[in-house]
Amino acid sequence: MIAMPMPDAAVLARRAEIVNALRRIVPGEGVIDSERERRAYESDGLTAYRQLPMVVVLPSTTAQVSQVLKYCQQHNVRVVPRGAGTSLSGGALPLADGVLLGLSKFNRILDIDITNRCAVVQPGVTNLGITAAVSDRGFYYAPDPSSQIACTIGGNVAENSGGVHCLKYGLTTNNVLGIEIVLMNGEVVRLGGKHLDAAGYDLLGVMTGSEGLLGVVTEVTVRLLRKAPTARAILLGFASTDHAGQCVADIIAAGIIPGGMEMMDQPAIHAAEDFVNAGYPRDVEALLIVELDGCAAEVDHLIEQVEAIALHNGAFYSRISQSEAERELFWAGRKAAFPAVGRISPDYYCMDGTIPRRALSRVLARMRELSEQYGLRVVNVFHAGDGNLHPMILYDANKPGELERTEEFGADILRLCVEVGGVLTGEHGVGVEKRDLMDTMFTEIDLNQQQRLKCAFDPDGLLNPGKMFPRLHRCAELGRMHVHQGQTRFPDLPRF
Amino acid sequence: MEGYRAATAKDVAEVVTAALAGAQPLEILGGGSKRGIGRPLQVETVLDVSGLSGIIDYEPAELVLTARAGTPLAEIEAALHARGQMLAFEPPDWRGLLGTDASAPTLGGTIACNLAGPRRIKSGAARDHFLGFEAVNGRGEIFRAGGKVVKNVTGYDLCKLFAGAYGTLGVLTELSVKVLPRPETVRTVLLRVAEGVAWQPVLAECLNSPHEVSGAAYLPGAVAGRSRVAAVAGSGGGIAAVRVEGHTPSATYRADAITPIVAAHGETEQLGAEDSAVLWREIGDAALLAEPAAHAVWRISLTPSAGPAFAEAVGNQAACDALFDWGGGLVWLAIGAESGDAGAAVVREALGAQGGGHATLMRAADAVRASVAVFEPLAGPLAALTARVKESFDPLRVLNPGRMYAGV
Numbered sequence: 001m002i003a004m005p006m007p008d009a010a011v012l013a014r015r016a017e018i019v020n021a022l023r024r025i026v027p028g029e030g031v032i033d034s035e036r037e038r039r040a041y042e043s044d045g046l047t048a049y050r051q052l053p054m055v056v057v058l059p060s061t062t063a064q065v066s067q068v069l070k071y072c073q074q075h076n077v078r079v080v081p082r083g084a085g086t087s088l089s090g091g092a093l094p095l096a097d098g099v100l101l102g103l104s105k106f107n108r109i110l111d112i113d114i115t116n117r118c119a120v121v122q123p124g125v126t127n128l129g130i131t132a133a134v135s136d137r138g139f140y141y142a143p144d145p146s147s148q149i150a151c152t153i154g155g156n157v158a159e160n161s162g163g164v165h166c167l168k169y170g171l172t173t174n175n176v177l178g179i180e181i182v183l184m185n186g187e188v189v190r191l192g193g194k195h196l197d198a199a200g201y202d203l204l205g206v207m208t209g210s211e212g213l214l215g216v217v218t219e220v221t222v223r224l225l226r227k228a229p230t231a232r233a234i235l236l237g238f239a240s241t242d243h244a245g246q247c248v249a250d251i252i253a254a255g256i257i258p259g260g261m262e263m264m265d266q267p268a269i270h271a272a273e274d275f276v277n278a279g280y281p282r283d284v285e286a287l288l289i290v291e292l293d294g295c296a297a298e299v300d301h302l303i304e305q306v307e308a309i310a311l312h313n314g315a316f317y318s319r320i321s322q323s324e325a326e327r328e329l330f331w332a333g334r335k336a337a338f339p340a341v342g343r344i345s346p347d348y349y350c351m352d353g354t355i356p357r358r359a360l361s362r363v364l365a366r367m368r369e370l371s372e373q374y375g376l377r378v379v380n381v382f383h384a385g386d387g388n389l390h391p392m393i394l395y396d397a398n399k400p401g402e403l404e405r406t407e408e409f410g411a412d413i414l415r416l417c418v419e420v421g422g423v424l425t426g427e428h429g430v431g432v433e434k435r436d437l438m439d440t441m442f443t444e445i446d447l448n449q450q451q452r453l454k455c456a457f458d459p460d461g462l463l464n465p466g467k468m469f470p471r472l473h474r475c476a477e478l479g480r481m482h483v484h485q486g487q488t489r490f491p492d493l494p495r496f
Numbered sequence: 497m498e499g500y501r502a503a504t505a506k507d508v509a510e511v512v513t514a515a516l517a518g519a520q521p522l523e524i525l526g527g528g529s530k531r532g533i534g535r536p537l538q539v540e541t542v543l544d545v546s547g548l549s550g551i552i553d554y555e556p557a558e559l560v561l562t563a564r565a566g567t568p569l570a571e572i573e574a575a576l577h578a579r580g581q582m583l584a585f586e587p588p589d590w591r592g593l594l595g596t597d598a599s600a601p602t603l604g605g606t607i608a609c610n611l612a613g614p615r616r617i618k619s620g621a622a623r624d625h626f627l628g629f630e631a632v633n634g635r636g637e638i639f640r641a642g643g644k645v646v647k648n649v650t651g652y653d654l655c656k657l658f659a660g661a662y663g664t665l666g667v668l669t670e671l672s673v674k675v676l677p678r679p680e681t682v683r684t685v686l687l688r689v690a691e692g693v694a695w696q697p698v699l700a701e702c703l704n705s706p707h708e709v710s711g712a713a714y715l716p717g718a719v720a721g722r723s724r725v726a727a728v729a730g731s732g733g734g735i736a737a738v739r740v741e742g743h744t745p746s747a748t749y750r751a752d753a754i755t756p757i758v759a760a761h762g763e764t765e766q767l768g769a770e771d772s773a774v775l776w777r778e779i780g781d782a783a784l785l786a787e788p789a790a791h792a793v794w795r796i797s798l799t800p801s802a803g804p805a806f807a808e809a810v811g812n813q814a815a816c817d818a819l820f821d822w823g824g825g826l827v828w829l830a831i832g833a834e835s836g837d838a839g840a841a842v843v844r845e846a847l848g849a850q851g852g853g854h855a856t857l858m859r860a861a862d863a864v865r866a867s868v869a870v871f872e873p874l875a876g877p878l879a880a881l882t883a884r885v886k887e888s889f890d891p892l893r894v895l896n897p898g899r900m901y902a903g904v
Contacts, residue, residue, distance in 0.1 A: 115700050115801050116825075138706070160649045167646065173653065174624050187877040194799040196825060197610065197621055198660060199854030199872035200882050200900060205623055205656020209649045226706045249557035255580055255677035255743075294708065295753075298746030354645045356558050386647040387558075423643040424650045434650075441650060446639045449889070450652050456884035468651065481635065481891055483516050491510040494501040496544070 001407075002432050004051065004466045007097035011077055015054055018077060022057050022099070025067045030105070032056035041082065041100050045147070046090035046433055048349075048403060053080065053094030060105040062180065062188060062218040069216065069463075070186030072099055078462050079184070081212040083123065083155030086147040088350060089431030091159060091211050091467060101216060103154050109133050110219070116194050117224045118177055123154025123217045127161070130222060139224040142169035145427070146338065154217045160209030162427035164260045164334075167385035168293075169225065171427070173208040178221035181207060181214075184458040194221060206453070211429050212464040214457040228293035231259060232303050233330045236310040237284030237317025241265060241380075244286035245360040247313040248384045251290070254309060256302055259293035261385035262334050265364075268341070268379045268392075269333075275340035278333030281317045288384065289330055337381045338392070345377070345394035349406050353417030354426035357387045366416055367391060374409040376402075388426035389417065415440050430468045438470050447471075452478050499525075499542030505630055505638050505669040511543050512667065513636035515894045524663040524896055526566050526602035530609050532594045534662055534899040535870050536862045545604065548669055556581055559646055560627065561675050565604030565668040572603055576675055584676040585622050586613025588780040594859055595789055604668045610660030613780035614711040614739070617703065617822050623659035625674040631658065631666035634890025644672045657885070663896040664904060665889040679710075679741035683751035684767040684775060686727060687758045689714070689734035696804050696824045698761050702738045703800075703823045705757060707750040711739030712823040713779045719819050722784045725771045737767075739776060779821055782828050782858075791817075791830040792838035792860040798853030800825035809846035814839045840868045871900050 011018070022031045032038055033055055043050045059065045072079050078098035085092050094100045106122035109130070113119065114137055121130060127148040130141040144163035145151055151161065157179060162171045169175070178192030191204040198204060207214055238244040244263055251258065264272065264280075264287045273280045280287055290306050292299045307318055321327035333340075341348045355363055364380070371378045377394040391413055395406040414424050414434060418441050424434045438447060447469060454461070455475035465472060502508045515522050522543045525531065548564040551572065556579040563572060569587060576582050587606045591598060612621035628642025641654035658665060685702075689695045699712040713736070720728050720735040728735050738758065740750040751766055758764050767775065778784050785793055798806060803824030810816060810829060816839070819828040831839040838860045847855050854872035857865060874882055879901070886893070886904045898904065 114704065115697075116799055117704060160653065162647060162649075170620070170624065171647070171649075173656065174620055183877070183881070187881075189878050189881060191878075193852055195797045195853035196616060196822065197612070197623070197797055197854075200874055200878070201665075201885055202610070202623055202656040202660050203878075203881065203885070205653055205659070208656070209653045214652075226704060229706045252559060252677075253557040253579075255680070257677060294742075295706070295746055295749055297749040298743055301743055301745045354643070354647050356555070356560070356645055358555065358558065383647070387645050388647045422645050423648040426645075426647040427649055429649055430651065438651070441643075442640065445637045446641065447651075449633060449637070449639045450641070450654070452888040453652055453654070453657075453885065456881065456888040479891065481516075483892070491500055491507065491514050493503075493507050493511065496499055496501065496542075 002436055004095060005472065007095070011097045012054065018075065019055050021071055022055060022068065025071065026057055026059050026064050030058045030060065032058070041094060041102070044085040044090060044092040045088040046093065046431065049090050049093050049432060051094045051096055053100035054097055056100045056102060058102045058105050062182065065182045065216055065218055066186040066188055068099070068101060069182055069184050073184050073186070073460060073462060076460065076462070078465055080464050081216050083152035084126070084150045086151040086155065087159060087429060087431060088352065089425065089429040089433040091429050091431040093432050095466065103152065106154070106218065113194065114139065118194050118221055119224055120219065120221045121153055123220055124152050127151050127153055127156055134224055138227050140227050141222050142175050142225050143172050146335065153220050153222065157208050157217050157220055158210065158212045159429045164262060164383060167261065168257050168259050173205060175223045176204065176208060176220060177223055179204055179207060179217050180219035182216045182218055184460070184463045192221065211431060211468055213454055213468060214463070230296045230299045231291055231293035231327060232299050233289055233291040233321045233327045234303055234306055235280065235317070235319045235330055236288040236290065236315045237281045238286045238315055239284070241286040241364050242361045243314045244288050245357060247288060247310050247315065249357055250309045250313060251306055252385070254305065256305065258290050258385060260289065260291040262289045263287065263382040263384040264334065264337065265380040267377070268337055268381050271340040271344050271379060272333035272337050275343055276332050276336045278329050280333055284317055289334055334381065341379050341392050341394065346396040346398065349393045349395060349410055351389065351391045351393065351410050351413050352425050352428035353414050353422055354386065354388045355417050355420050355422035359420035363416055363420060367413060370409055370412050374405050376406060376409055387422065411437055432467055435468060436470045448473070448478055455479065498540070499544055501544045501547050503547040505632060508543065508545065508632045508667050508669055509636050509638050512632050512634065512894060515541065516636060516892055521894045521897045524667050526605040527568065527600045528598035529591050529596060529601040530605055531598065532596060533609065533858060536866050537896060537899060539897065543667065545667060546602065551575055552670065559675055560644055560672055562644055562670065562672040563603050564670055565602065567603045568600035569603055569606055570600055577678070580678050581675045582678045583625065583673065584615060584619040585611065585625055586615040586780055587611040587622065588613045590781060592786045593782045593793060603671055607659050607671055608661065608663050608668060614713060614776050614821050617712065618708065618710040623656050626655040626659050626671065627674055628672040629655060629658060629668055630670040631668045633666045634892060634895050642672070646674050662899045664886060664899050665895065667895065679747065681744040681747040682739065682741045682769045682772045683747055684772040685738045685751055685754045685758050686765045686767060687736040687761060688731045688763040689736050690762050693761055695734065695736045696801060698736055698758060699738065699823045700801065701757055702754055705754065707740060707754050708742070709738055710741045711737065711776055713737045714820040715784065716818055719784045719817055723775060723778055725767065725775045727765050727767060727771065728775060737775060739772060779819065782819060785817055785819055785828055785830040791832055792864065793858045794829040794831065794839065794843055794855055795858045796827040796829065796843065796847060796853060796855040798825060798827065798847060799851050802850035803827050806846050806850045809849065810839070810842055813842045837868050838864050
C-alpha cells in the first residue's frame with residue numbers, strides 16, 4: 001500500500017476549532033462532522049484505499065470555496081477536492097488531517113448557448129447531465145468516460161478524462177473553453193470563456209488534468225458538438241491479438257479515424273457475453289468493435305473499407321450493425337466489461353497505461369508471462385485506436401497477500417508500458433495509485449520542475465498533497481538557484 | 497547582436513547556464529519568421545536553435561511524429577504529405593503579413609506560438625496536437641514532459657503551457673506531435689453576401705449543422721477583392737465561405753447539403769480543391785490584410801456571435817479593414833496607423849463591451865509594440881499567477897524576457 005503524508009498532530013488537535021470556523025463560512029448542513037456521515041467520503045473509485053477525512057465541507061458558492069481555501073491556507077490545513085468520487089486512481093482519497101471539499105452542491109447548468117456551441121455549467125453537473133440538457137437540440141458533450149452517469153465535469157477537468165471516442169473527438173482538454181478556479185489563497189481566477197485559446201499562458205490547459213493539486217474548479221464552459229446523423233459499428237473477430245492489432249494499424253494508416261475502436265481479448269469477450277448476451281463470437285481470440293460515425297454517405301463508404309482491411313488481416317468473423325438497436329448491443333458488451341469481470345472474480349483491479357500500438361504483441365505476451373508468474377488472471381480491454389490499455393487483474397481481497405501481489409503485478413504492467421515507449425496513465429490519472437511509479441517515466445529534474453509549477457499555484461503544498469508526486473519537497477528548497485558566477489565555462493559553440 | 501548556434505540540447509543547456517552566470521538574457525530564435533510578434537526584446541544575445549534539426553521518429557499508423565525543435569515546418573509537412581497525413585491545426589505562415597523574408601518557420605516556433613489556422617474550429621490549435629517535449633528551463637536543466645503517445649495524462653500537461661508561451665518558459669529542443677490523415681477531398685461553399693444580410697448567423701447555422709464544417713469565414717467586399725480566387729475577388733461584395741473536407745463521398749455529400757442552407761441567404765457557388773486551398777491559405781495567413789504595410793494588424797479571439805458587432809464598434813472609431821474566421825470568433829483588423837496606440841484603446845474597449853476574449857497586436861512598429869500591450873493585459877490575480885509560473889521555470893528571467901508581458 002502507498003503511504004500518505006503523516007497527519008499533522010497540531011492540526012488534528014485544532015479539529016473542533018476548524019469545524020467551527022468552517023461552519024461560519026458554510027452554514028447549515030454544509031459541514032459534515034459526524035463519523036457516520038464522513039464515512040461516505042472515505043474512498044473513491046480506488047476502493048482498496050480508505051481514509052476518513054477530518055471534516056467534510058460542501059460549499060454552494062464560489063465565495064464560500066474562496067473563504068474555505070483562504071482559511072485553510074492561513075491555518076495550515078490540507079484540502080482534498082472531490083467531485084462525484086469516481087476517480088480510479090485515488091485522486092479524491094481524503095487525508096486524516098485534511099478538509100474534504102465536496103463540490104456536489106454546484107449542480108446547476110448556468111447557460112446553454114447553442115449559437116456559439118457551448119454551455120456554462122457548475123462543476124458538480126454530471127458529464128451525462130450536460131449531454132442530456134442539450135440532446136433535444138441535437139447536440140452533445142463529446143468526452144464520455146465509462147463513469148459518465150455519475151462523474152462530474154469538475155472531476156473530468158481535474159483528471160482530463162477521456163472515453164471511447166477520444167481518438168476522434170479529443171479528451172476533456174480539447175473540449176473545454178473556459179473555467180473559473182479558486183486558488184489555495186482564496187483568489188478567484190477566470191481562464192478562457194466562450195472564445196478560443198488563451199490570452200497569455202494556457203493555464204486552462206495546465207489546470208486540466210492537474211488532479212486537484214493546483215486549484216478548485218468552480219465553473220466550466222464546455223464545447224458542444226452536433227450529434228453525427230449516423231453511426232454504424234462492425235464486430236470483427238480474429239485468431240490472435242496480433243492480427244487485430246495489425247488491422248487497427250492498417251485502418252489508421254488508410255486515413256480512417258473511427259469514432260470508436262475497441263479491442264477485447266477472449267476472457268473479456270466471454271465475461272461480457274455471459275453477462276449481457278451481446279452476440280459476440282466466443283471462438284475468437286480477439287474482438288474489435290469499430291464504429292464509424294458521420295453522414296450516411298461516409299459511414300457506408302468507410303465501413304466497407306474497414307471490413308476489407310479486416311478480412312485482409314485474417315478476420316474470420318465480421319458483422320455490421322443493421323440497426324441502431326444492434327449497434328447499441330455491440331457496445332453493451334464492451335460497456336459492461338468491468339461489471340462483467342466483477343461477476344467472475346471477487347475483486348478486480350483496473351489498470352490504465354498507454355503504449356505505442358506497434359508494441360502491442362510484445363506487451364500482451366509479457367503480460368501473459370507476468371500473469372503466470374504472479375498466479376493471477378488478467379483480462380484485457382483496450383482503446384485500440386489510441387493505444388490505451390485497460391488490463392483487469394482478477395484477485396480476491398480476502399486472501400491474505402493477494403491485494404499486495406495484485407498491486408505489484410499492476411506496477412509491473414505499467415513499468416512495461418513505459419519501457420516500450422508508452423506512459424503510466426492514459427486517462428485515469430496518477431493520483432495515489434501510480435504516484436510511486438512516476439520515477440519510471442520521469443527524472444528527478446522533470447519531477448522537480450513539475451513541483452515548482454505547483455508552487456506557483458500552492459506555495460504551502462496544502463492542496464491535495466500526497467498525490468501525483470512520489471516525494472514532497474518544500475517550495476523554498478525547490479526554488480533555490482545555484483548560479484556559479486565566473487565558474488561557468490563559456491559555451492564552446494559556434495558564435496556569430 | 498551576437499549569439500550562439502546550438503546543435504544539441506546539451507549545447508542549449510550550456511548557453512543558458514552561461515547566460516545565468518553572466519546575467520545575460522537570451523533571445524531564442526529558430527527560423528526567425530515570427531520574430532516580429534510580441535514585445536520587442538531588450539536582449540543582446542541570441543540563442544539560435546535552428547541547428548537542432550531533423551525528424552527523429554515518424555510512424556504514420558501511430559499518428560505521432562517526433563522531431564527536433566529547429567526542424568523546418570516545410571520538411572515536416574513534406575514528410576507527412578508523403579504518407580497522406582498532416583498537422584491538422586493548419587499552421588499559418590505569417591511571413592507575408594509580418595513583412596519578413598526570414599528563413600523557414602520551424603516546428604518549435606510553430607508550437608511555441610500556438611499557431612492555428614481556419615481548421616481551429618474543428619480540429620484545435622497547436623496546443624491540441626502537442627504530445628510531449630524535451631526542453632531546457634531557465635535553470636539550464638534539460639527536462640522532459642508529456643509522452644510520445646496520443647493519449648496521456650501522466651503529470652501536469654506542460655505541453656499546453658509551452659504552446660503559446662513564446663519561449664519564455666524554456667527552450668524547446670525536441671517535440672512530439674499528433675498527426676492526422678489528410679482529407680481526400682475539399683470543397684468550399686461561397687455565399688455572395690448582399691447589403692443588409694447578416695452573415696454571422698449563416699455561418700453559425702452551417703457550424704451548427706451536422707455537416708462537420710472545417711472552415712467558416714467572412715471577407716468584406718474590400719478584402720474579398722484582393723483574393724487570388726476569381727470567384728471571391730470578382731463578386732463585388734462580401735463573401736462568406738464554408739469549407740467541408742474528408743473522404744470523397746462524404747465531403748461531396750456535405751458540400752451539397754450545405755449549399756441549400758447558404759442559398760437561402762443569397763447567391764452561392766462551390767469551389768473545388770485547388771481554389772479552396774488558395775482561399776483558406778489567404779485567410780489563415782491573413783494575407784489579404786498584408787497591404788498596406790503601414791497599417792497595424794490585430795488578431796482578436798472572441799465569442800463568435802459577437803464578431804460583427806465588435807468589428808462595427810471598432811470601425812465606428814477607427815478606419816479599418818476586417819477579416820473574420822472561425823465563424824466570427826476570430827477577427828483580424830488592419831487599422832490605419834495614425835493613432836499612436838495602433839488602436840489599442842478602441843479595440844480593447846470594444847472587446848470588453850462584447851463579453852471579452854483576447855486581442856493581440858500582431859503587427860506594428862517596434863516602438864508601438866514597446867509601449868502598447870501586445871498581448872491582452874491580465875487582471876490582478878491572473879497577472880500575479882502568470883509571473884509566478886514564469887518564475888517557476890525561469891527564475892532569473894533569462895529566456896525571452898518581456899516577450900509577452902513586462903517582467904515575465
